Amino acid sequence: MYEDGWIPTVCYQCKAECAILARVEDGVVKEVKGNPRGRGKACVKGMAGITSLYSSERLKYPMKRVGERGSGKFERITWDEAMGIMETKLTELRDRGEAHKFTYSMFPHSVTDPKWRFVNACGGFISTGLPHCDSAKIMAHMHTFGCFPNHHIAPMYNTVPKGGLMILSGRHPFGCLDDACVPKHILDAKARGAKLIVIDPIYRTEASKADWWIPIKPGGDASLFLGVCNYLLANDLHDKEFCDKWVREGDMESLKAYIADKTPQAMSKICGVPAADIEKLAKMVAEAPSACIDAFKSIMYGNGMDWGHAWSTFLVITGNLDNPGGQPLPEIAPMAPVEPVPAGPDLGELGYHRTGKNREKFDNYNFFLEPTWYAAQAIKDDGLKVFFASECNPALSEMGSGEWRKAVTMKDENGDYKLELLVVTEIMPSETMKWADLVLPDQTNFERWELLYMPWWYNFGHGTALCQPVVEPIGEARHANRVFIELGKRMFPEYFAFKDDVEYYDIELAGVGMSVKKLQENGGLWSPGTAGFRKYEDQGKFNTPSGKIELEWQMYKDIGQEWPSPELPLEYRRGEEEFPFILVNFRTIFLNNTGAWSQNNAQLRDPASGLDANPCLLNPIDAKKLGIADGDTVTMESGSGKVEVPIMLTEKIIPGCAGIIHGFGQTMGKVASRGNWIGDNELIADAGSTLDEQDMRGGEAHVSTRVKIYK
Amino acid sequence: MRQLSIMVDLDRCIGCKTCIVACRNHHDIIDHENDQPGAIPNYLRVESKLEGTFPSLQEDYWVVMCQHCKKTPCAKVCEVGAITKDEQTGIVLIDQEKCNGCGECIDKCPYKVIQFNKQNNYAHKCNMCYDRVTHGLDPVCVDVCLTDALSFGEKEILLMQAEADGKQVIKKMSTQSIIYTKTP
Numbered sequence: 001m002y003e004d005g006w007i008p009t010v011c012y013q014c015k016a017e018c019a020i021l022a023r024v025e026d027g028v029v030k031e032v033k034g035n036p037r038g039r040g041k042a043c044v045k046g047m048a049g050i051t052s053l054y055s056s057e058r059l060k061y062p063m064k065r066v067g068e069r070g071s072g073k074f075e076r077i078t079w080d081e082a083m084g085i086m087e088t089k090l091t092e093l094r095d096r097g098e099a100h101k102f103t104y105s106m107f108p109h110s111v112t113d114p115k116w117r118f119v120n121a122c123g124g125f126i127s128t129g130l131p132h133c134d135s136a137k138i139m140a141h142m143h144t145f146g147c148f149p150n151h152h153i154a155p156m157y158n159t160v161p162k163g164g165l166m167i168l169s170g171r172h173p174f175g176c177l178d179d180a181c182v183p184k185h186i187l188d189a190k191a192r193g194a195k196l197i198v199i200d201p202i203y204r205t206e207a208s209k210a211d212w213w214i215p216i217k218p219g220g221d222a223s224l225f226l227g228v229c230n231y232l233l234a235n236d237l238h239d240k241e242f243c244d245k246w247v248r249e250g251d252m253e254s255l256k257a258y259i260a261d262k263t264p265q266a267m268s269k270i271c272g273v274p275a276a277d278i279e280k281l282a283k284m285v286a287e288a289p290s291a292c293i294d295a296f297k298s299i300m301y302g303n304g305m306d307w308g309h310a311w312s313t314f315l316v317i318t319g320n321l322d323n324p325g326g327q328p329l330p331e332i333a334p335m336a337p338v339e340p341v342p343a344g345p346d347l348g349e350l351g352y353h354r355t356g357k358n359r360e361k362f363d364n365y366n367f368f369l370e371p372t373w374y375a376a377q378a379i380k381d382d383g384l385k386v387f388f389a390s391e392c393n394p395a396l397s398e399m400g401s402g403e404w405r406k407a408v409t410m411k412d413e414n415g416d417y418k419l420e421l422l423v424v425t426e427i428m429p430s431e432t433m434k435w436a437d438l439v440l441p442d443q444t445n446f447e448r449w450e451l452l453y454m455p456w457w458y459n460f461g462h463g464t465a466l467c468q469p470v471v472e473p474i475g476e477a478r479h480a481n482r483v484f485i486e487l488g489k490r491m492f493p494e495y496f497a498f499k500d501d502v503e504y505y506d507i508e509l510a511g512v513g514m515s516v517k518k519l520q521e522n523g524g525l526w527s528p529g530t531a532g533f534r535k536y537e538d539q540g541k542f543n544t545p546s547g548k549i550e551l552e553w554q555m556y557k558d559i560g561q562e563w564p565s566p567e568l569p570l571e572y573r574r575g576e577e578e579f580p581f582i583l584v585n586f587r588t589i590f591l592n593n594t595g596a597w598s599q600n601n602a603q604l605r606d607p608a609s610g611l612d613a614n615p616c617l618l619n620p621i622d623a624k625k626l627g628i629a630d631g632d633t634v635t636m637e638s639g640s641g642k643v644e645v646p647i648m649l650t651e652k653i654i655p656g657c658a659g660i661i662h663g664f665g666q667t668m669g670k671v672a673s674r675g676n677w678i679g680d681n682e683l684i685a686d687a688g689s690t691l692d693e694q695d696m697r698g699g700e701a702h703v704s705t706r707v708k709i710y711k
Numbered sequence: 712m713r714q715l716s717i718m719v720d721l722d723r724c725i726g727c728k729t730c731i732v733a734c735r736n737h738h739d740i741i742d743h744e745n746d747q748p749g750a751i752p753n754y755l756r757v758e759s760k761l762e763g764t765f766p767s768l769q770e771d772y773w774v775v776m777c778q779h780c781k782k783t784p785c786a787k788v789c790e791v792g793a794i795t796k797d798e799q800t801g802i803v804l805i806d807q808e809k810c811n812g813c814g815e816c817i818d819k820c821p822y823k824v825i826q827f828n829k830q831n832n833y834a835h836k837c838n839m840c841y842d843r844v845t846h847g848l849d850p851v852c853v854d855v856c857l858t859d860a861l862s863f864g865e866k867e868i869l870l871m872q873a874e875a876d877g878k879q880v881i882k883k884m885s886t887q888s889i890i891y892t893k894t895p
Contacts, residue, residue, distance in 0.1 A: 174725045183727075651768060652761070652768065
């Protein structure tokens with residue numbers, strides 16, 4: 001059944017899903033490398049995917065909780081029993097008119113992921129299986145120029161011309177949550193004369209390769225770029241021809257009036273970047289043939305929408321939309337629908353958080369998925385009764401994880417859990433699994449079928465890749481897609497009339513004249529071969545209500561947010577005296593930091609090939625004031641929690657900030673549990689209980705807090 | 712003697728360690744099922760150096776592997792003649808059939824890149840993917856390098872290439888077959 005040799009498939013050691021080749025020998029995966037037909041790179045996590053496949057800790061059969069939630073004690077059950085438990089509970093929920101109180105937290109691998117289809121058929125919601133790290137960018141770009149990007153849609157670095165500017169603002173593409181070819185594309189562009197500018201409170205690998213590193217106060221990006229826009233407009237250095245043609249009438253005048261006082265001098269006081277540097281950046285932009293911005297951490301602050309708005313405005317006034325070296329406007333591969341398509345719940349009727357209590361606050365909330373971070377609050381408010389999780393780890397890797405763990409153990413007056421069923425599909429023991437009622441053994445990317453075509457890909461959605469099994473699955477592991485297709489057949493046969501996942505993908509692929517078999521014969525990939533530039537010129541319009549670029553967000557006039565505020569996030573503007581340091585959490589290439597499969601990977605937690613510790617980075621200037629030496633163990637405390645953590649003194653971090661890698665702290669699994677409990681999310685408040693810090697237009701404060709540090 | 716080399720471009724190395732894990736996979740030097748962190752052999756390691764004070768900083772990353780030395784201090788101490796420098800490639804090889812596991816070569820290696828296999832009682836190290844390069848392929852680390860920071864070929868040709876690209880060979884690290892370069 002399975003062939004030896006180099007077989008094309010897709011990596012899933014993180015969400016980037018790079019096209020890879022797996023070398024199979026006698027039924028065993030021996031090596032991995034990038035698929036040359038798909039830009040040809042795989043990162044260290046991808047290489048270590050083999051260890052996830054063959055780990056002795058693989059979950060091999062379904063398990064049911066015995067004892068209380070959080071005890072982590074389970075007994076083996078059959079797949080049939082597991083399916084029966086889920087079917088019974090979901091049927092009961094639907095029969096009592098509460099299907100909308102079911103949420104599946106997942107990372108959908110395509111816009112018609114079979115799990116998502118199942119949830120829609122049920123009438124439940126999905127959340128993205130990770131905090132909405134990119135919702136501010138998505139909503140800001142959609143509001144302004146009708147584009148649907150995502151954090152994986154980096155600028156097209158392979159198209160940046162000589163002299164073009166590549167601006168990374170709190171973004172870490174060398175950490176490979178983008179396609180693994182992105183670091184090479186950035187360095188290739190630099191080698192042909194493009195400039196790399198890195199704006200970040202921490203000097204990381206990107207900064208080490210940058211032409212210019214601009215240290216900035218966390219959350220200062222909006223003010224920095226408003227200062228740049230001010231300079232460009234005040235000095236007539238913007239792309240007037242582009243703006244005259246494409247910006248909605250009146251918007252440029254309104255923008256100029258709004259931005260008149262956002263001078264580099266004024267903005268410098270907020271972001272901490274010298275005014276002369278803001279002017280220098282503006283002049284560089286004016287002279288460059290193209291400029292693009294990629295941002296990540298900065299769109300996860302409470303002012304993420306303001307930053308997204310300033311970012312979009314910058315792209316528009318410099319004419320950098322869908323041009324070589326600018327911001328791409330992605331297209332999605334035109335796959336065929338699998339009829340009949342379940343409608344899904346009505347967000348307008350049920351509301352985004354569907355719990356009632358805070359509904360009014362969410363009136364302007366615009367993200368198209370349920371906010372993941374609201375789960376704990378929804379459990380407390382009886383708005384969430386059944387929770388499934390795949391490829392995510394809310395007990396550890398989402399903000400307010402402590403609140404989440406508490407919420408899932410809350411009981412009603414009858415002594416029953418308020419959250420009635422918690423199901424986790426997982427490859428290896430995860431922190432979230434500890435609290436689950438049912439644990440379903442999932443398959444790695446080497447064992448499963450999956451079709452990938454997504455707007456959040458580096459190929460701009462305009463292509464497909466096939467993940468195909470290259471070896472026999474371990475134990476009784478079943479891919480979550482197959483599980484929920486089977487459950488769908490039991491519960492909603494009208495929507496699951498196809499044979500299996502392969503037939504489902506065959507139907508979809510007919511939209512591009514392909515099939516699974518043809519895709520296999522085609523090296524696992526299909527692409528029309530071009531992404532296209534300036535598609536709005538062909539269309540004669542942007543995908544906004546007016547057909548033009550809308551700089552002023554008129555729908556937010558009644559709440560006074562039609563223009564981006566330059567202020568730092570609220571969570572940084574208060575509590576400074578008690579909590580003098582801003583916590584900056586960041587990512588590395590060595591951990592996915594979401595699922596257990598990289599947390600518990602011996603190679604990625606090895607000191608030679610990955611990371612096995614998570615010290616707090618502190619500038620020596622700050623350490624001297626606190627009387628702290630390199631290697632000291634300190635307590636880091638926020639308004640929400642505290643952790644014990646070793647200190648690493650480094651010149652790489654801006655004074656006034658404390659840096660920590662996101663996502664450590666797993667206690668489940670023999671590899672991860674070696675480390676101390678130093679999860680950054682212990683310090684970050686549950687977002688549901690700090691709604692005033694959230695931007696209720698779609699931006700989310702979920703990485704940010706202030707801390708104090710003491711021995 | 713012909714000398715095959717790997718050139719490490721410090722302008723492009725981002726210290727990602729992809730090469731380390733790819734090397735382990737290719738040479739089958741990891742027990743995926745049972746290995747624990749810290750117990751896994753590695754033929755390559757990544758080093759880095761940060762210079763300056765905030766905010767004027769410069770950090771470089773580079774990979775260190777067997778340097779396939781001209782004067783082979785490891786071979787000189789090997790009492791059983793298990794270590795040889797291959798005439799055709801300039802690659803230093805350890806014959807595991809001959810190796811008696813005495814560990815002298817490990818102590819003598821100035822680059823600390825020779826590993827000891829406790830299970831089989833022999834020394835082993837980077838062989839520049841002898842199995843691949845003798846079939847016309849690049850070493851695995853070069854093949855998988857995320858940023859194309861590594862290149863492979865005849866030492867003299869690589870040096871000419873570096874010169875043509877305006878790169879400076881970092882002398883303190885280039886006395887052996889591995890060449891480290893950077894834009895001055």
